Amino acid sequence: MTPITIGIIGCGVISDAYLKGAARSATITVKSVADLRPEAAAAKAAEYGVAAAPSVAALLADPAISIVVNLTVPLAHAAVNRAIVAAGKHVYAEKPLCASFAEARDLLRLAAAAGVRVGGAPDTFMGAAHQACRRAIDAGRLGTIIAGAATVLSHGMEHWHPNPDFFFIKGGGPILDLGPYYVTTLVHLLGPVARVAATTCIGNPTRTITSQPRAGETITVAIETTATAILAFASGASIVLTASWDVWKNKRLPFELYGIDGSLLVPDPNFFGGTPEIAEKGADWSPLPITDHPFHAPNRTLRDGREVADYRIIGLLDMAAAIQQNRPHRASGELTTHVLEVLEAITTAGAEHRWVALTTTCDRPAPLPLGTGEEVFAS
Numbered sequence: 237m238t239p240i241t242i243g244i245i246g247c248g249v250i251s252d253a254y255l256k257g258a259a260r261s262a263t264i265t266v267k268s269v270a271d272l273r274p275e276a277a278a279a280k281a282a283e284y285g286v287a288a289a290p291s292v293a294a295l296l297a298d299p300a301i302s303i304v305v306n307l308t309v310p311l312a313h314a315a316v317n318r319a320i321v322a323a324g325k326h327v328y329a330e331k332p333l334c335a336s337f338a339e340a341r342d343l344l345r346l347a348a349a350a351g352v353r354v355g356g357a358p359d360t361f362m363g364a365a366h367q368a369c370r371r372a373i374d375a376g377r378l379g380t381i382i383a384g385a386a387t388v389l390s391h392g393m394e395h396w397h398p399n400p401d402f403f404f405i406k407g408g409g410p411i412l413d414l415g416p417y418y419v420t421t422l423v424h425l426l427g428p429v430a431r432v433a434a435t436t437c438i439g440n441p442t443r444t445i446t447s448q449p450r451a452g453e454t455i456t457v458a459i460e461t462t463a464t465a466i467l468a469f470a471s472g473a474s475i476v477l478t479a480s481w482d483v484w485k486n487k488r489l490p491f492e493l494y495g496i497d498g499s500l501l502v503p504d505p506n507f508f509g510g511t512p513e514i515a516e517k518g519a520d521w522s523p524l525p526i527t528d529h530p531f532h533a534p535n536r537t538l539r540d541g542r543e544v545a546d547y548r549i550i551g552l553l554d555m556a557a558a559i560q561q562n563r564p565h566r567a568s569g570e571l572t573t574h575v576l577e578v579l580e581a582i583t584t585a586g587a588e589h590r591w592v593a594l595t596t597t598c599d600r601p602a603p604l605p606l607g608t609g610e611e612v613f614a615s
Contacts, residue, residue, distance in 0.1 A: 238560075239261070239262060239263060239264050239265040239556075240263065240264050240265075240302050240303060240556040240559065240560065241264075241265055241266075241267050241300050241301050241302055241303075242258070242264050242265070242266055242267070242301060242302065242303045242304065242305055242552070242556075243266070243267055243268050243269065243270065243289065243295045243296075243298065243301040243303075243304045243305070243325075244266060244268075244269045244270070244304070244305045244307060245269075245270050245271070245292055245295065245304060245305070245306055245307065245308060245316055245320075246271060246305075246306065246307030246308040246309075246316075246330075247269055247270075247271040247273070247276040247277050247279070247280040247307070248276075248307065248309075249397070249398075250307050250330060250548075251269070251280055251307050253546070253548040253549065254305060254307065254548065254549050254552070255269075255280065255283075255284040255286070256284075257547065257548060257549030257550075257553075258549060259284060259285075261549070261553055261610060262610065263553045263556050263557055263610055263613065264303070264552065264553060264556050266284070266286045267286065267287060267298065267300055267301055268281070268286060268287040268288065268289040268295055268298065268301070269281055269286060269287075269288060269289065269295075270288070270289040270291060270292045270294070270295040271292075272292070274288070274290075274291075277289065292316075292319070296319060296320065296323040296325065297323065301325060302325065302326060302556075302559070303325060303326040303327070303328055303552070303555070303556060303559075304320040304323075304325045304326070304327055304328075305328050305329070305330075305552060306320065306327060306328070306329040306330065307330050308330075309402045309407070310332055310334075310335050310402065310407030310408060310412065311335050311402070311405070311406065311407045313329055313330075313332070313333065313334045313335060313339075313407075314334040314335060314336070314339035314340075314342075314343065316329075317329055317333070317334065317343050317354075318343065318346060321343065321346050321347050321350050321352055321354075322346075322350070324350060324352060325352060326352045326353040326354075326355070326555070326559065327343075327347070327352070327353075327354050327355070328354075328355045328356060328357075328551070328552045328555055328567075329354075329355075329356040329357070329572075330356070330357050331356060331357040331358050331412075331413075331416040331417075331572070332356075332407070332412050332416055332572070332575075332576050332579065333354070333356045333569070333572040333573060333576055334576065335406060335407035335412075336576075336580065337573070337576050337577045337580045340569075340572070340573040340576050340577075341573060341596075343569070343573075344569050344570070344573055347569065353555065353558075353559065353565065353568075353569070354568070354569030354572075355551060355552065355555040355565055355567045355568060355569060355572070356551070356567060356569065356572040357416070357548070357551060357567065357572075358416050358417045358420050358505070358551070358567075359547075359548065359549075359550050359551025359552070359554075359566075359567045360417055360420075360421065360505050360506065360507060360508055360548075361420055361421045361424040361505065361601065362508070362531065362550050362551065362554065362566060362567075362601075362604055363507065363508025363509060363529075363531050363532070363545060363547065363550075364508060364509055364526040364527070364529035364530060364531050364532030364545065365502070365503040365507075365508065365509050365510040365511070365512050365526050365529075365532070365545075366421055366424065366425070366502065366503075366505065366508075367526075367529045367530075367603060367604050368512050368524045368525065368526045368529055369425060369500060369502050369512050369524065370424060370425055370603050371603065372500065372512075372514055372524055373425055373426075373493075373500070374603070376497075377497065377498055377514060377516055378493065378494075378495025378496075378497055378498045378499070378500055378514075378516075379495040379496040379497030379498065380472070380495055380496050381426060381471070381473045381493055381494065381495040382472065382473055382474070382494060382495065382496060383473065383474055383475070383493075383494045384473065384474075384475045384476070384491065384492055384493040384494055385475065385476045385477075385478075385488075385491070385492050386418045386422065386475055386476070386477045386478070386490065386491050387477075387478045387479075387486070387488040387489065387490060387491075388410065388414045388415075388417075388418060388478070388479050388480075388490070389478065389479075389480050389483040389486045389488065390480075390481060390483060391481060391482070391483060391484055392404075392443060392461070392481035392482075393481070394443045394444065394445045394446060394447065394455060395446045395447055396447050396539070397447060398447060398448065398449065398450070399450070400443075400445060400447070400455065401455055403481075404443060404455050404456075404457045404458060404459055404461075405458045405459060406458065406459060407459075408459055409459035409460055409461060409481075410461060410462070410463065410479040410480055410481050411436075411459075411460060411463050411479055411579050411582055411583060412459075412579055414479055414506075415463075415477070415479055415575075415579045415582070416572075416575055416576075416579065417505040417506050418477060418479070418490075418491075418505055419467070419477070419575045419578050419579060420505070420571065420572075420575050421491070421502070421505040422467065422469075422475060422477075423571065423574065423575060423578075423598065423600065424600060424601055425493070425502070425600075426469050426471050426473050426475075426493075426600075427469060427470055427471050427600050428469065428470050428574055428594070428596075428597040428598050429467050429468065429469055429470070429574070429578045429594055430468050430469060430470045430593070430594055431468045431581075431591050431592060431593045431594060432465055432466065432467055432468070432578060432581040432582055432585050432591065432592045432594070433465065433466045433468075433585050433590070433591045433592070434463055434464060434465035434466070434581075434582045434583075434585040434586040435463070435464050435465075435586050436460040436462065436463040436464075436582070436583060436586030436587065437460060437461070437462050437586075438457050438459075438460055438461050438462075439461045439462050439480070439481070439482030440457060440461070440482065441456070441457055442454050442455060442456055442457060443455040443457060460583060460586065461480065461481045461482050462478075462479070462480040462481070462482045463477075463478070463479050463480070463582055463583075463586060464476065464477070464478045465477045465478075465479075465582045465585065465586075467578065470597070473493075475493075477582075489501055490502060490503060490504045490505060491503075491505070497516060497517055498514060498515055498516035498517055498519075499514070499515045500512065500513070500514050500515075501513040501514075501521070507544045507545055507546055508531045508532070508544075508545040508546060508547050508550075509526065509531075509532050509533070509534060509544060509545030510526075510544075510545075511523050511524070511526070512524040512526070528606045529604065529606060529607075530604060530606075530607045530608055530609050530610070530612050531545060531547045531550060531609065532545055533545060535547070550610065550613075551565075551566065551567030552567075553610050553613055554566050554567065554613045555567065557610075557613035557614060558613075561614075564602070566601035566602060566604075567601070568598070568601070570596075570598040570599070571598045571601060573596060573598075574594070574596045574597060574598040577594055577595065577596050578594065581594060
């Protein structure tokens with residue numbers, strides 16, 4: 237299969253993950269990168285051996301580029317996505333797809349009219365651990381899933397990110413920044429959400445940056461930093477999701493799912509690996525093997541020393557292969573838009589103290605074949 241040529245707009249921190257992943261891939265090749273700051277594009281281009289486009293417009297006008305990856309800040313996603321579609325390119329965006337559900341819905345309409353595809357992060361649900369969980373659920377080992385809990389708790393980004401301001405304005409916050417990983421994984425495992433109830437709040441009205449180079453500066457918080465939601469799925473399952481950047485310490489697990497025939501512990505959806513555990517009826521917990529699934533091997537060391545599997549590009553690889561094979565891609569615009577509506581509904585439900593019914597739905601993404609790496613996308 238001939239590699240598909242891509243371009244990247246946005247040369248911030250997350251671009252390293254995409255450029256490293258692309259360098260290892262036989263499915264795609266990066267021709268050029270662009271940024272509103274030409275020096276940032278030039279630096280990334282030199283580091284990874286690709287071209288620096290003279291401008292965003294020049295990258296979009298390049299006829300060799302088929303897919304453009306949007307790695308700009310969330311508030312810029314909608315405008316950049318629309319420009320990509322207007323240029324006749326397929327778009328793959330970092331999460332969230334847009335800063336609002338209305339913008340995402342409009343993007344899908346424009347893309348359909350232009351005959352181009354929309355895809356987007358997160359793609360961690362394609363990782364080995366989450367695929368092993370999907371296989372157990374599809375095999376009926378839990379029976380009907382009726383309840384569960386999903387939890388992401390920390391004290392925010394201002395202690396490590398060099399420019400954390402955008403995390404605390406519209407388009408940021410734990411709901412839109414981390415919620416996509418959790419809700420996307422839940423939709424992958426359980427199907428679409430039907431309605432949402434929630435409570436939300438701002439824990440601290442200001443934040444002090446402790447990371448370099450801006451240590452000591454103060455950020456005004458303009459987005460909810462704690463949310464507790466009930467997600468009622470079309471399948472009948474009800475999941476409690478708690479997302480917060482106001483918690484110093486906790487011992488809660490990322491996911492617990494409860495079925496009438498068993499329970500399942502799902503690893504952190506920020507990553508692709510980890511060890512799921514299942515307890516069937518009266519049995520004790522036992523690990524689910526993941527080594528038969530692709531993207532299971534640890535390949536990144538975190539700041540705390542943990543070794544994790546991090547393959548943040550495989551959604552794009554699947555999309556590129558799907559374009560050539562004329563099949564649906566898994567990290568689709570319909571999936572990302574449904575997840576965005578769920579996340580926006582959490583904010584609405586918290587503000588208005590009511591249940592919010594979802595207007596969109598989506599199919600569960602197809603599970604990945606067994607294998608070792610990106611060759612599974614050719615299956």
